[in-house]
């Protein structure tokens with residue numbers, strides 16, 4: 053009985069210590085806890101969903117309550133990114149065959165890239181080929197990347213209400229470049245919802261990284277059927 057309880061207890065401890073280390077922006081502790089979690093047999097996806105993502109939600113709450121300021125938020129984000137690099141090989145291990153080429157970006161004016169990176173990592177794991185054009189991406193840079201890499205899907209992320217309109221600008225730029233017929237546009241990010249995606253003429257909206265994979269496949273299937 054004891055022997056059966058121990059691993060579960062260890063798993064709980066690793067997950068909570070990882071969450072705390074990320075909230076506190078302790079990159080060294082956080083990456084050590086991530087490695088310890090993996091060594092203890094906790095799946096990468098569980099570490100992500102039960103420690104890293106909730107940690108960032110806590111950081112957001114602390115920021116909203118003015119208990120955290122930008123430097124603390126930045127340190128937490130850096131710790132999370134370092135942990136994601138540790139998890140990356142595990143998360144993309146399921147890769148099977150290239151499905152389509154995807155251009156991913158955080159839109160103009162927006163520097164938040166953790167969610168975007170996560171979505172692209174999941175897509176990569178699902179077999180998509182990824183062209184990451186980074187953060188603060190003006191529409192013309194995204195258009196150029198679609199042309200250069202002959203992408204079939206554009207994934208746009210925005211975390212600020214003030215940068216959401218840059219998604220519409222990007223869709224307009226794709227239209228103006230004559231690319232809109234052959235490229236799907238998937239959008240996401242904490243302030244978005246399906247209604248906004250419909251309003252700006254996106255082909256799909258996903259609330260999280262896991263559902264972004266299914267939505268990407270759905271958008272591409274619809275595009276192929278048109």
Ligand code: B1M
Nearest residue numbers: 112163164165166167207208209212213240241242260261
């Ligand atoms: Co900023 N920030 N931030 N920030 N930040 C938020 C977003 C905020 C909600 C915090 C708050 O007030 N509680 C708030 C936005 C308010 C609003 O507009 N409504 C905010 C603010 C105000 C700001 C600044 C303006 C602060 C300032 O300077 N005064 C500033 C803006 C800078 C800029 O972008 N121009 C700023 C800066 C920063 C840092 C640089 C310090 C840092 C970002 C570091 C980085 O990304 N490299 C940061 C952080 C870390 C946050 C919080 C705490 C965490 C964001 C995050 O990474 N979440 C955030 C509060 C919060 O979200 N709780 C906050 C974890 C990530 C996994 O989730 O990105 O939502 P998320 O992605 C999810 C889904 O949204 C979805 O899947 C992901 C995984 O499930 N998703 C998609 C995302 N993209 C998708 C695309 C898809 C599909 C799904 O398809 C293509």
